[in-house]
Amino acid sequence: xxxxxxxxxxxxxxxxxxxxxxxxxxxxxxxxxxxxxxxxxxxxxxxxxxxxxxxxxxxxxxxxxxxxxxxxxxxxxxxxxxxxxxxxxxxxxxxxxxxxxxxxxxxxxxxxxxxxxxxxxxxxxxxxxxxxxxxxxxxxxxxxxxxxxxxxxxxxxxxxxxxxxxxxxxxxxxxxxxxxxxxxxxxxxxxxxxxxxxxxxxxxxxxxxxxxxxxxxxxxxxxxxxxxxxxxxxxxxxxxxxxxxxxxxxxxxxxxxxxxxxxxxxxxxxxxxxxxxxxxxxxxxxxxxxxxxxxxxxxxxxxxxxxxxxxxxxxxxxxxxxxxxxxxxxxxxxxxxxxxxxxxxxxxxxxxxxxxxxxxxxxxxxxxxxxxxxxxxxxxxxxxxxxxxxxxxxxxxxxxxxxxxxxxxxxxxxxxxxxxxxxxxxxxxxxxxxxxxxxxxxxxxxxxxxxxx
Amino acid sequence: xxxxxxxxxxxxxxxxxxxxxxxxxxxxxxxxxxxxxxxxxxxxxxxxxxxxxxxxxxxxxxxxxxxxxxxxxxxxxxxxxxxxxxxxxxxxxxxxxxxxxxxxxxxxxxxxxxxxxxxxxxxxxxxxxxxxxxxxxxxxxxxxxxxxxxxxxxxxxxxxxxxxxxxxxxxxxxxxxxxxxxxxxxxxxxxxxxxxxxxxxxxxxxxxxxxxxxxxxxxxxxxxxxxxxxxxxxxxxxxxxxxxxxxxxxxxxxxxxxxxxxxxxxxxxxxxxxxxxxxxxxxxxxxxxxxxxxxxxxxxxxxxxxxxxxxxxxxxxxxxxxxxxxxxxxxxxxxxxxxxxxxxxxxxxxxxxxxxxxxxxxxxxxxxxxxxxxxxxxxxxxxxxxxxx
Numbered sequence: 084x085x086x087x088x089x090x091x092x093x094x095x096x097x098x099x100x101x102x103x104x105x106x107x108x109x110x111x112x113x114x115x116x117x118x119x120x121x122x123x124x125x126x127x128x129x130x131x132x133x134x135x136x137x138x139x140x141x142x143x144x145x146x147x148x149x150x151x152x153x154x155x156x157x158x159x160x161x162x163x164x165x166x167x168x169x170x171x172x173x174x175x176x177x178x179x180x181x182x183x184x185x186x187x188x189x190x191x192x193x194x195x196x197x198x199x200x201x202x203x204x205x206x207x208x209x210x211x212x213x214x215x216x217x218x219x220x221x222x223x224x225x226x227x228x229x230x231x232x233x234x235x236x237x238x239x240x241x242x243x244x245x246x247x248x249x250x251x252x253x254x255x256x257x258x259x260x261x262x263x264x265x266x267x268x269x270x271x272x273x274x275x276x277x278x279x280x281x282x283x284x285x286x287x288x289x290x291x292x293x294x295x296x297x298x299x300x301x302x303x304x305x306x307x308x309x310x311x312x313x314x315x316x317x318x319x320x321x322x323x324x325x326x327x328x329x330x331x332x333x334x335x336x337x338x339x340x341x342x343x344x345x346x347x348x349x350x351x352x353x354x355x356x357x358x359x360x361x362x363x364x365x366x367x368x369x370x371x372x373x374x375x376x377x378x379x380x381x382x383x384x385x386x387x388x389x390x391x392x393x394x395x396x397x398x399x400x401x402x403x404x405x406x407x408x409x410x411x412x413x414x415x416x417x418x419x420x421x422x423x424x425x426x427x428x429x430x431x432x433x434x435x436x437x438x439x440x441x442x443x444x445x446x447x448x449x450x451x452x453x454x455x456x457x458x459x460x461x462x463x464x465x466x467x468x469x470x471x472x473x474x475x476x477x478x479x480x481x482x483x484x485x486x487x488x489x490x491x492x493x494x495x496x497x498x499x500x501x502x503x504x505x506x507x508x509x510x511x512x513x514x515x516x517x518x519x520x521x522x523x524x525x526x527x528x529x530x531x532x533x534x535x536x
Numbered sequence: 537x538x539x540x541x542x543x544x545x546x547x548x549x550x551x552x553x554x555x556x557x558x559x560x561x562x563x564x565x566x567x568x569x570x571x572x573x574x575x576x577x578x579x580x581x582x583x584x585x586x587x588x589x590x591x592x593x594x595x596x597x598x599x600x601x602x603x604x605x606x607x608x609x610x611x612x613x614x615x616x617x618x619x620x621x622x623x624x625x626x627x628x629x630x631x632x633x634x635x636x637x638x639x640x641x642x643x644x645x646x647x648x649x650x651x652x653x654x655x656x657x658x659x660x661x662x663x664x665x666x667x668x669x670x671x672x673x674x675x676x677x678x679x680x681x682x683x684x685x686x687x688x689x690x691x692x693x694x695x696x697x698x699x700x701x702x703x704x705x706x707x708x709x710x711x712x713x714x715x716x717x718x719x720x721x722x723x724x725x726x727x728x729x730x731x732x733x734x735x736x737x738x739x740x741x742x743x744x745x746x747x748x749x750x751x752x753x754x755x756x757x758x759x760x761x762x763x764x765x766x767x768x769x770x771x772x773x774x775x776x777x778x779x780x781x782x783x784x785x786x787x788x789x790x791x792x793x794x795x796x797x798x799x800x801x802x803x804x805x806x807x808x809x810x811x812x813x814x815x816x817x818x819x820x821x822x823x824x825x826x827x828x829x830x831x832x833x834x835x836x837x838x839x840x841x842x843x844x845x846x847x848x849x850x851x852x853x854x855x856x857x858x859x860x861x862x863x864x865x866x867x868x869x870x871x872x873x874x875x876x877x878x879x880x881x882x883x884x885x886x887x888x889x890x891x892x893x894x895x896x897x898x899x900x901x902x903x904x905x906x907x908x909x910x911x912x913x914x915x916x917x918x919x920x921x922x923x924x925x
Binding site: 098242318319386390391392393410412414417418421425426427430433434435436438440453454464466467470476478480496508509517519 | 575
């Protein structure tokens with residue numbers, strides 16, 4: 084049964100630098116990387132050494148504690164370096180890319196005759212499993228669990244987000260194949276949620292075998308967490324799996340061709356990008372050549388992902404595993420004088436959810452925001468701010484306090500199983516205290532994972 | 537200069553003070569590290585300065601009103617024209633109010649800095665508002681040393697021992713007022729403190745306030761024979777405009793409404809609390825009218841909203857986000873009960889003419905309990921959903 088969900092709460096942060104709908108094929112990068120740190124809490128068991136040759140789809144490492152979960156190389160090449168951090172934790176496996184990027188010949192896999200277990204094994208062995216994420220806890224899904232439903236959002240509402248209708252345009256076949264695979268993984272429903280504000284691409288509209296719903300509202304309407312909460316909320320003891328729409332198409336492509344699909348479309352966005360647009364790149368690509376000549380400012384921050392939940396990477400770093408977007412914004416590490424741009428300034432350049440700045444009068448103007456925190460960290464003083472941007476029947480401030488104080492009962496009672504850090508991204512943005520709420524929720528979830536799962 | 541204050545530097549101990557002043561002048565170059573890479577423009581400094589701006593109409597009117605009643609006391613004539621000699625009155629008022637503000641900020645900020653140095657953090661902005669609220673709720677003739685003692689008590693016992701800004705249970709400014717009331721009852725009540733300079737007035741002149749006169753209905757010797765005589769003496773419009781004696785900032789409902797508009801428009805003050813507080817107060821006023829029995833109970837309910845500290849308490853005290861209820865439904869209950877209690881105490885408690893202060897302090901204590909039940913309702917909804925699966 085299809086329904087339309089209406090949200091009254093939320094916030095669209097209007098930033099400069101939306102990608103134009105032009106897609107370019109990026110040059111083959113010199114290096115790509117696979118970062119174990121993209122998969123929260125996962126400790127890798129390396130299967131390759133430095134200098135070893137790898138092929139598209141060959142396994143680089145697997146999860147030390149859940150060995151069936153494997154991670155595949157997106158390219159033909161040679162392992163250049165395994166970069167370690169503190170306590171020898173593996174941060175990144177960098178692979179030199181060969182010129183010859185032809186995959187080993189393979190034949191399509193017939194989905195219709197396969198059982199759920201067969202599909203699961205196939206995905207695990209092909210290194211496609213990491214695309215499937217699990218709630219609660221927000222980790223790569225545990226293949227041993229049975230999800231009560233699988234959720235996919237057909238749009239991304241975060242700031243400067245790529246338009247998935249454009250990204251997946253013409254990929255109906257792959258996307259549908261991916262959905263067919265996913266429907267075999269659960270006895271429950273596969274939910275695909277469309278944006279009520281704009282007509283969806285046929286890729287999504289014509290999808291079969293799924294439960295189509297629409298949602299209407301500001302960000303975080305496009306977050307899958309919001310959609311789960313309003314369609315089929317998670318109770319204690321239940322699991323829901325989620326995937327990015329583009330990753331569904333990549334899974335579908337694998338089953339249609341038999342080879343690991345490593346090319347994805349990303350949006351290069353942000354105020355510091357000249358001519359923002361879309362690129363087709365290899366998963367984990369090095370971005371230095373891609374962004375060469377595109378960055379305007381000197382002092383910028385490059386983010387793999389969007390400004391609310393993305394990861395800071397170096398200008399010659401690599402794209403993160405789940406990112407469909409690169410955002411470049413100015414770094415805000417300069418002093419701001421009180422009367423001109425500080426706390427007593429008029430603030431025509433400040434975007435705020437409160438009405439403390441005159442910019443609330445504009446509803447169209449787009450802003451160039453930098454990474455300055457615009458103030459120092461304080462205790463919780465203001466109340467009711469987070470509630471305005473948090474469209475859940477959950478009390479954001481109370482659950483954040485429970486997480487900060489390691490109060491397991493409190494977190495459970497208040498609904499920690501339904502949320503992951505990204506759901507709190509807007510709360511973190513609007514909060515006067517400047518506390519890193521996503522980080523606090525992440526730590527709370529880690530504690531729950533340790534004690535209750 | 538900065539290295540001297542940095543860790544290991546010669547003046548490390550003084551860093552919190554250094555930091556407090558530098559961050560006043562410059563927003564620090566601090567950038568986000570994890571989570572959301574961009575942050576809202578709002579910070580606590582901007583929030584607090586907006587509250588202070590909202591109080592300025594009350595402050596200006598309060599200064600004028602104080603000057604006016606000082607002249608009234610000097611002349612011994614309560615019918616002095618309110619708007620004549622405006623400049624003189626304002627200057628006379630300044631001489632009363634500025635020292636109060638100076639003492640309140642001086643004592644409070646010194647204590648805040650000492651605790652900041654001890655705990656190694658810069659000044660947290662909460663007291664910037666409390667320091668302005670304290671003089672506004674003081675009677676004009678209160679001795680300065682009492683204000684100092686009360687401020688010190690409120691900041692140390694009311695706030696710092698709980699952990700500073702954001703951690704206090706009771707509203708700091710109200711606590712200072714309550715402290716004075718209970719510690720120095722003889723000099724804080726009666727009709728001597730409400731106008732500056734009443735000790736030198738002619739015989740037979742009283743510096744009583746509207747509430748003080750009303751309270752005498754509960755005693756053997758009421759000032760007025762009946763409530764009509766009261767309303768003739770203190771008209772609704774005079775009380776609304778604020779041309780009556782009282783604490784410095786609380787008399788003018790118009791000035792307070794300007795402040796309320798600023799707080800509501802910017803979203804800092806909670807509309808739920810303000811509206812439910814007024815509704816609660818009005819309902820209780822009506823209820824008491826129905827009960828009747830003596831003249832004070834029969835005061836028309838809308839008069840209650842414009843006299844004493846009701847309006848000021850509603851807008852600036854009850855809405856203090858730290859000490860009020862924090863949940864949406866909780867805020868409505870908090871305001872409603874607070875408003876009702878305020879009028880109930882005001883009318884039925886013969887010992888003290890004003891009940892709003894005590895009602896809000898009482899609700900500050902009750903707010904966590906209200907929130908607890910609102911949160912439990914949310915928890916129960918979730919448990920019920922789990923059971924139906």
